[in-house]
Amino acid sequence: MEILLSAVAAGVIGALGPWVVARVPEPDEPDDDKRTYADISRPRWLSPVLGVVAAAFAGAVAWGTDLPALMPAWVLVTGVGAWLSYVDIRTRLLPYAIVAPLYMATWALVGLAALIEQDVQILVRALIANVVVYVIFRVLYEIGRYFGGALGYGDVRLAAVLALVLGPLGPQVTLAGLYAGFLVGAVAGVVLSLARLIDRKSFAFGQYLVLGAVVGATWGPALYGS
Numbered sequence: 001m002e003i004l005l006s007a008v009a010a011g012v013i014g015a016l017g018p019w020v021v022a023r024v025p026e027p028d029e030p031d032d033d034k035r036t037y038a039d040i041s042r043p044r045w046l047s048p049v050l051g052v053v054a055a056a057f058a059g060a061v062a063w064g065t066d067l068p069a070l071m072p073a074w075v076l077v078t079g080v081g082a083w084l085s086y087v088d089i090r091t092r093l094l095p096y097a098i099v100a101p102l103y104m105a106t107w108a109l110v111g112l113a114a115l116i117e118q119d120v121q122i123l124v125r126a127l128i129a130n131v132v133v134y135v136i137f138r139v140l141y142e143i144g145r146y147f148g149g150a151l152g153y154g155d156v157r158l159a160a161v162l163a164l165v166l167g168p169l170g171p172q173v174t175l176a177g178l179y180a181g182f183l184v185g186a187v188a189g190v191v192l193s194l195a196r197l198i199d200r201k202s203f204a205f206g207q208y209l210v211l212g213a214v215v216g217a218t219w220g221p222a223l224y225g226s
């Protein structure tokens with residue numbers, strides 16, 4: 001039942017994506033080839049697709065994790081993560097107007113999980129993961145600025161959000177989630193670059209971060225006994 005409820009709740013959030021994205025303010029200085037958020041939100045197939053993706057992600061996490069109290073946070077992250085993945089693919093941007101509220105709401109839900117479980121370590125692990133992951137991604141971002149890396153600052157923010165829901169599951173799970181994202185993103189980037197379907201210097205990475213986090217949360221606890 002928990003798996004079904006999580007999938008349905010995340011699916012509803014995911015399906016609301018086009019309505020929300022269409023109302024996101026445009027950046028002050030967008031690239032010349034950037035499509036508007038309203039424009040990319042128009043396809044009729046988008047709402048059900050985002051809903052299905054979010055439902056699949058949340059259902060997988062609910063199946064793999066042994067911390068049910070954390071599922072409301074995961075439901076939110078997978079639902080909104082589906083929006084952000086799509087937006088990043090289409091615009092190579094992760095809008096602050098979505099990521100910032102997601103960060104605050106995720107903290108609130110992680111705090112709720114700690115309250116339900118009466119375990120302050122949930123908050124401590126989330127905080128440690130948040131800080132460590134942010135620092136690592138910030139360093140990678142700064143290095144990439146000088147060597148033509150594809151990692152954007154939006155990816156840094158998104159990684160910090162994902163760390164909040166991975167951290168309470170343990171450091172090994174957090175590492176697995178981040179490593180999976182980098183591994184899948186690296187392989188996809190090489191393949192798409194060789195096929196000349198993308199420019200490796202403007203590579204959308206957000207969807208791989210979300211997917212990696214889901215993989216880590218789904219199979220990490222079983223692999224590491226968390």
